[in-house]
Amino acid sequence: MAKLLYRIGDWVYKRPKRVILAWLLIIVALAVVTLSSGMKFSDSFSIPGSKSEKAGKLLEKATSTNKNNDTSTIRLIFKVNNGKTLMDTSIKDSIDKLRTKIQEEDKNVLVVSDPYKMMTISENKKIAYADITYNEKADKVSEESKNKVLQSIGITRDAGIQTELGGDVSFSELEIVGASDAVGLIAAFVVLLITFGLFLAAGLPIMTAIIGLLSGLMCIFISSNYVDTPVFSLSLAAMIGLAVGIDYALFIISRYRQNVGEGYSLQESVSRAMATAGSAVLFAGVTVIIALSGLSLVGVPFLKVMGLGAAAVVLLVVVASLITVPAVISLAGERISPKRKNKIFKSIKVKDKKQKHSFWGGIVSKYPIIIVVSVLIVTALFSYQALHLELGLPDNGAKPKNSTERKGYDIMSEGFGKGINGQLIVVADASKASGNYLVTLQEVTKEIEKLPDIKFISPAIPVGNGKLAMINIIPKSGPNDKETKDLVEKINKEAETIQKNKKVEIMVTGSTAVNIDTENMLSKAMPKFILVIVGLALILMTLVFRSIFVPIKAVLGFMMTIFSTLGFGVMVLQDGHLSGLFNVAAREPVLCFLPILVTGILFGLAMDYEVFLVSRMREEFTKTGNAKQSVISGIKNSGTVVTAAGLIMTAVFLGFAFNVDANVKSMGITLAFGVLFDAFIVRMTFVPAVMVLLGKKTWYMPKWLDKILPKIDVEGEDLMKEEQVS
Incomplete structure (x- = not known):
């Protein structure tokens, strides 16, 4: 491997412009394909073969004949203070005006529910909600539609009604690379600048990492049209690809500069850096790729796609490091030599390279037992916290406190109880039940109603043309609370008895069940x-x-x-x-x-x-x-x-x-x-x-x-x- 990389380094060093141009042409080609094919991402967390996934598919199949089956909602959440209630005429008029404006101005809106007719008002008459139903899926709701809602809620906010948003349409958009990520890049550049003492040498690892990262991300964009890809897999691939790309280029350039310092020619220094640091980069990269690909073993589709997507990005970043780094070193020449330093670094005293060991090496070699024991103690202190690990799926309650979704989530909990944010959907299949299936479903509902931690349970609502029904349950506890998870387990246990006695199959779906x-x-x-x-x-x-x-x-x-x-x-x-x-x-x-x-x-x-x-x-x-x-x-x-x-x-x-x-x-x-x-x-x-x-x-x-x-x-x-x- 070392010999092969040595020859690659030598070959690339002699043809830097052609190598860089070829890679740029690859990026342009990928960009053209991306723009022509577009991209399609999802937020699905379903688990194949699970009861929650089976229940979801049954509901989808039962409603497939409905031409408005692809729908989504934005929930308008209202709260009044200052001694007023939702029954005040001025408050009611403002909410009606808001509903009418949204309904009339957006042709994609099917209906805006009336909280006064639907009785979606809290007992103290301080909190209410209304749902805007769109004739398209959540990820298809346009920015124009969202902006109309944001502008329209000024009507109720100006009237003194706190108005927040919820539902399955997100207003806090995912940032693949945002302002905070740019701060991370700046910090990385500062570290590189201190390490090399040269602006050009500090910029090269970031540049080569971005080349590989762009190629990888565009491959994910293209593949998203054919594979169900979670949207946040982009950020995972971006953070890993960018981090390892900078590190890999850093290792190769550092070894190159060390070789130059030892008296080798520039070309020989590049070849030797590829043979040594390049070999380590290749091996390390393959290790990361194998580890990420190993997520396929879990059996969870979205994790498999996330792992393979990130692995593909790392693969391209490794290739970019091994191909473009020698090329940019060749173009930079003496300008990144260890003998050169920017003026601001010339006054900094550097320790003699010929000394036998570094300060930290001396400490470690002198006190190994103390260090090992100390590290084990620190590890134990952090690891102890993991003993009470609780797992869950993210919802609007996990969003930043200043986001409208989080504020709406908290208001809904305040007005209707924590369970309103984690409703359960029980799907009852009575196709094998004898006698009047509607009567049987009513009996099933009464059986489930006896379980603890249920605040509200709806009657069985027939779905589609078959003997399928849906029962909505609002727990007393929150969506990620242990009590709610226990309730789902109890429903699943009760389902076995119902299956045996009533010949009705019971399945639970919803975010908590999927979790x-x-x-x-x-x-x-x-x-x-x-x-x-x-x-x-x-x-x-x-x-x-x-x-x-x-x-x-x-x-x-x-x-x-x-x-x-x-x-x-x-x-x-x-x-x-x-x-x-x-x-x-x-x-x-x-x-x-x-x-x-x-x-x-x-x-x-x-x-x-x-x-x-x-x-x-x-x-x-x-x-x-x-x-x-x-x-x-x-x-x-x-x-x-x-x-x-x-x-x-x-x-x-x-x-x-x-x-x-x-x-x-x-x-x-x-x-x-x-x-x-x-x-x-x-x-x-x-x-x-x-x-x-x-x-x-x-x-x-x-x-x-x-x-x-x-x-x-x-x-x-x-x-x-x-x-x-x-």
Whole structure:
């Protein structure tokens, strides 16, 4: 592998303009296809084969003959204060005027319900709601229609009525790359500038990362027309692609500059950087791709699509790093040489490169036992928080407190109880029932009504032309409360008795039911997924580092990172600590698929830092045979770059932590902490301390096993041997 990448680096260095032009033409071609085909994203969380999914399909099939089946709603939520009530004439006139204006000005509106006729008014007459029903799905409701609603609600707001919005049409649009993400990029640029001391060298990693990222995102745009793709998968792919793209380019450019500093020519420096750092980039990238693709094992379609989409972006980012980085280095020439520095950095004193070890390397080698114990204590403190992890699906209650959806959510809870935001839909199939099926459905409704935690239950409402009915239930508790989940479980248990005695099949759907099905599916898949991930790590690390203990240490560090990250996620997203800083809804359950998603992503990223840091240590050990000195030397030569890479990736993820979308925000927050913890607590602290304690045993490998395993050269050993022979 090292020899092949050496030749690629040499070939690209001689043809930089042609390589850059070819890549730009690829981007243009993808852009043309994207513009011509468009894009189509969804917000589906259904689980194939689950009861909630089956119930949803039955309802959809029963109503398929209705030409207005594709509908969506915007909920107008009203609250009056200052001693007034909704019964006041002025208040009623303002609401009627608003309803009429919306109905008349938008041809896509089917109906605007009347809260006075529908009796959707709270007992104290202070809170009410009206639904605007559109003749199209939520994702098809135009910005023009949304703007008309936003402008129209000025009628009631000017009349002193607090008016907020809810429903299934979102007003807080997902930002793929927003202002907060730009701040993350700026922070990454600052880290690169401090690392290299040159504006041009600092900008190159970001430029090459964006080239690969744009290519990958446009591939997702195109594939969304053929595959059901969750909209927030774009942000996941963007944050991972951007972070690893910058890091990979950083490693190659850093090694190139080091080679130049050692006296090699510019062309030879590029080729050698590709053979060594490039090999590590390729291996690390493949590891991330495999980890993301591993999400396919879970059996959840939207996670599979998210994982494969992000994996495709990482693949293109890796290719861009290995192809465009040597090209831009060739074009930059001496302008990114380590001998050059911008004026603002010339006064900064740099430590002598010839010193035997860095400050941190000396600390780690001197106090390994204290460091290992301290890291284990810190890990235990964070991991302990994960013991009370609660999972759920995001709703308007998880949105920022200043958003209209969140305000409307809180007003609805205040006026009608928490259960109004998590209504359950019970689908009753009486096709096999004997006698009058309508009477049977009434009896079924009475049986369900006896269950606890039900605030309201509607009569069985026939749906379609068959013997199918829908029963609406409003729980006393909130959509993500344990009591509501228990109610769904009790309904499912009662369904077995009803099926046996009444020959009526009962299924529950709605966000809470989908949440339970998703949680059960992921709980079953998580052990298998972790087993595959851990097994993969052991095999890959053994192949690369020709050691038994290095892979075990790497997996142990990975598990420490995962449990600590989940603990931090519970502290912020669930318990509400630092909620003001990140503008998150306090005391909301953690996104149900976040643990398995974070596990897959952090595995790949953790292995990145393990490869970049430990491969350099092995390279030194191969040369000197001194285990302790190889650890110190590895920290000295790669520590600065790994530190910069960790800070860059953390900055990029933190940018996404301030995204308006609750899913993206939770992923950004947990991944930022996970990378920070893994890079600095595990890889730069725990790993070298353990290696110092193990000494030469770190690199122990049975001879029989070493002979039968295929060899993967990521340190350029073959090149060094050829150099010694010549």
